[in-house]
Amino acid sequence: MSERRENKTILQLERVSRFYRTRGNVFRGGGRLVVALNEINLSLRAGEIFGLVGESGSGKTTCGRLIVRLEEADQGRITLNGEDITHLKGKKLREYRRQVQMVFQDPYQSLNPQVTIADSVAEPLITNKVGSPLDHMERVLKVLKTAGLSPAEDYVYRFPHQLSGGQRQRVAIARAIVLEPSLLVADEPTSMLDASYSAQIFEILQGVRDKMGATIMFITHSMASARYLCDRIGVIYRGHLVEQGPAEQVINAPQHPYTKALIDATPKFGRAAEVPTYGTLLAAERPANSSAGCPFFRRCALAERLLCAGTYPPWRQVGPEQVALCHLLEDAAPAVSTG
Amino acid sequence: MALLTVENLGIGYQTAKGLLKAVDGVNFTLEPGHSLGLVGESGCGKTTIGMALMGLLPPNGRITEGRIVLDGLEISAMSEDELRKVRWNKVSMIFQAAMNALNPVKRISAQMVEAIQVHRPEVSDEAALTRVEGLFNLVGLPLERLYDFPHQYSGGMKQRAIIAMALALNPKLVIADEPTTALDVIVQDQILKETKELQRQFNIGIIFISHDISIVADVCHQIGVMYAGQLVESGPAEEVFFNSKHPYTQALVSSFPTLAGPKTKLAPIPGEPPNLTGTIPGCRFCDRCPKDTASCKLDHPQWQEVGPGHHVLCDHC
Numbered sequence: 001m002s003e004r005r006e007n008k009t010i011l012q013l014e015r016v017s018r019f020y021r022t023r024g025n026v027f028r029g030g031g032r033l034v035v036a037l038n039e040i041n042l043s044l045r046a047g048e049i050f051g052l053v054g055e056s057g058s059g060k061t062t063c064g065r066l067i068v069r070l071e072e073a074d075q076g077r078i079t080l081n082g083e084d085i086t087h088l089k090g091k092k093l094r095e096y097r098r099q100v101q102m103v104f105q106d107p108y109q110s111l112n113p114q115v116t117i118a119d120s121v122a123e124p125l126i127t128n129k130v131g132s133p134l135d136h137m138e139r140v141l142k143v144l145k146t147a148g149l150s151p152a153e154d155y156v157y158r159f160p161h162q163l164s165g166g167q168r169q170r171v172a173i174a175r176a177i178v179l180e181p182s183l184l185v186a187d188e189p190t191s192m193l194d195a196s197y198s199a200q201i202f203e204i205l206q207g208v209r210d211k212m213g214a215t216i217m218f219i220t221h222s223m224a225s226a227r228y229l230c231d232r233i234g235v236i237y238r239g240h241l242v243e244q245g246p247a248e249q250v251i252n253a254p255q256h257p258y259t260k261a262l263i264d265a266t267p268k269f270g271r272a273a274e275v276p277t278y279g280t281l282l283a284a285e286r287p288a289n290s291s292a293g294c295p296f297f298r299r300c301a302l303a304e305r306l307l308c309a310g311t312y313p314p315w316r317q318v319g320p321e322q323v324a325l326c327h328l329l330e331d332a333a334p335a336v337s338t339g
Numbered sequence: 340m341a342l343l344t345v346e347n348l349g350i351g352y353q354t355a356k357g358l359l360k361a362v363d364g365v366n367f368t369l370e371p372g373h374s375l376g377l378v379g380e381s382g383c384g385k386t387t388i389g390m391a392l393m394g395l396l397p398p399n400g401r402i403t404e405g406r407i408v409l410d411g412l413e414i415s416a417m418s419e420d421e422l423r424k425v426r427w428n429k430v431s432m433i434f435q436a437a438m439n440a441l442n443p444v445k446r447i448s449a450q451m452v453e454a455i456q457v458h459r460p461e462v463s464d465e466a467a468l469t470r471v472e473g474l475f476n477l478v479g480l481p482l483e484r485l486y487d488f489p490h491q492y493s494g495g496m497k498q499r500a501i502i503a504m505a506l507a508l509n510p511k512l513v514i515a516d517e518p519t520t521a522l523d524v525i526v527q528d529q530i531l532k533e534t535k536e537l538q539r540q541f542n543i544g545i546i547f548i549s550h551d552i553s554i555v556a557d558v559c560h561q562i563g564v565m566y567a568g569q570l571v572e573s574g575p576a577e578e579v580f581f582n583s584k585h586p587y588t589q590a591l592v593s594s595f596p597t598l599a600g601p602k603t604k605l606a607p608i609p610g611e612p613p614n615l616t617g618t619i620p621g622c623r624f625c626d627r628c629p630k631d632t633a634s635c636k637l638d639h640p641q642w643q644e645v646g647p648g649h650h651v652l653c654d655h656c
Contacts, residue, residue, distance in 0.1 A: 055523040055524070055525065056494075056523055164611055165381075194380040194381055194550055195380075195550070195551070195552070195591060195594045195595050196380060196590065196591065196594045196607055196608035197607075198594070199594040199595075199605040199606065199607035199608075200607040202596075202605060203605070203607060221523060221524060222524070222596070223524075223598060224553075224595075224596040224597055224598050225596050227596060227597075227598060227602070228596035228602065228605065229596075251598065261525060262524060262525065263598065264528070265524045265525040265527065265528035265529075266524055266528075266598050267528075267551075267553035267554050267556065267557050268553075268557065268597075268598060268599065269552075269553040269556050269557070269580070269595065269597050269598075270556055270557075270577065270580055270581060271597060271598070271599040271600055272557075274599035274600060275598055275599045281525065
């Protein structure tokens with residue numbers, strides 16, 4: 001799939017940050033500021049599947065929500081095809097959302113239980129006043145087929161409770177692609193599903209990319225699924241992007257200690273001999289005095305006290321199109337751009 | 340002597356639509372200190388088996404046939420009072436969703452002391468607390484967190500507390516039902532390694548229930564693959580994964596993405612599992628099976644031995 005990768009940038013995040021304030025109370029006073037995303041630079045190329053990999057709480061879902069504009073960035077700029085969408089409002093925002101859609105994690109919660117599948121999938125067409133009611137059904141049947149629900153006629157008058165989890169997630173995908181968006185954000189679409197269904201969802205997402213030409217951001221905690229589905233991968237740790245590059249390179253030759261730790265922790269499924277063990281994760285967290293240093297300092301087995309605790313690491317160019325945020329990659333040249 | 344013997348086990352749930360046979364004709368044995376992984380998709384009956392081993396089936400569920408014998412005691416024929424003596428003393432369980440298995444308004448230490456004293460009323464408060472401290476050390480929880488409430492713990496710490504509680508009375512058998520499903524990969528990896536180590540150290544038998552074959556593949560000696568209430572393939576872990584014979588096991592293995600090896604196309608399994616309320620005359624997998632023949636739909640498949648200790652419920656393997 002990599003040979004048909006284009007270089008045209010469709011979506012760009014420039015130094016995007018998002019903060020949350022925890023709720024204070026009578027005893028503790030005001031809330032604490034939590035950095036969900038810290039100066040993220042990312043760009044998605046037209047027609048690619050980009051994997052954003054990280055643990056829970058790493059900010060990967062927040063990143064997706066900023067892109068579909070369910071939330072607004074506190075700092076930085078997000079552009080789609082060169083147009084600034086960071087703070088769009090009203091009519092312009094509605095127009096933007098026709099181009100950018102999201103598939104949520106939990107198919108048991110993302111569909112209205114009282115609405116038939118046909119109405120659920122047609123709803124985006126109605127709210128966006130696309131086409132006449134007469135051709136809505138035709139479009140609904142078409143996207144249900146694209147989403148692997150065939151014969152589609154059997155599903156249109158069913159309710160969500162009559163479907164399995166895998167089928168519901170396919171309806172959620174159908175609903176997201178019915179407006180033919182140019183960008184689809186899929187937030188852990190398979191984490192609630194059994195393996196046999198996940199493989200179907202992967203196939204459908206590939207189909208959406210190949211047939212509809214959509215660009216996909218695939219948010220996941222699984223390195224193995226990212227390897228399977230994605231052209232490029234970004235690894236995110238506690239709100240900081242720490243490594244980015246072509247999928248095969250990041251997985252076969254990871255450079256950042258956190259990426260290495262993630263690969264160590266992934267079940268090898270009897271293929272342990274074929275994957276090196278890196279041992280970059282510290283067994284117990286070490287204390288850090290300042291928050292100015294490397295975000296991974298507390299858990300990094302390789303960290304050097306003075307350098308890593310005190311200063312924020314630079315981006316290094318560690319391979320063709322592969323960059324990592326680490327002090328210890330001294331041999332590598334400074335990265336030209338992290339986007 | 341085997342620690343656990345399950346013979347021809349059948350479990351049904353009484354539902355509005357009739358008796359749902361969640362488990363049908365399951366046989367397996369577990370040696371002391373060994374681990375068995377039960378894998379299969381949701382609804383295949385793996386948690387039901389776990390609950391039956393604990394004598395904790397819901398009110399509408401009952402054992403319709405077969406026997407469960409643990410350490411010479413027939414669990415399947417016991418009354419509630421007798422079961423209470425076996426539970427936690429001989430067999431304990433690590434429940435799914437550890438986040439919800441702890442009482443949110445009680446301190447961790449108090450909950451663990453309670454778990455010990457409910458099953459061993461003769462143990463004094465001091466002795467129970469000493470035991471809890473020992474358990475904290477065992478599972479790698481810092482002692483200064485003894486008097487915390489569950490909400491002060493991270494997901495991984497809660498899971499460790501649950502594991503500690505399951506080990507509190509030195510059981511011979513631990514049933515771990517999806518113990519790491521809600522955890523991040525790094526924490527999951529640590530907990531799996533620790534569980535494996537504890538098992539070796541104390542010679543505990545473990546039944547590991549999971550929908551994720553990649554996890555059981557790394558942890559268990561023996562694997563049982565379940566489909567629609569039946570065991571369809573069982574044997575030593577490597578045999579089942581690298582030399583799988585049943586079409587369902589093959590499909591399950593090839594529907595998992597891996598980190599290493601050739602990037603082959605994943606093969607999704609088409610279709611859905613059958614409805615278990617009626618009677619199914621032939622093989623339960625035949626609607627989704629690539630090897631399906633006319634006779635598969637009519638006759639019950641028979642168990643075949645395909646290797647040492649490696650059995651398959653399929654007539655075409």
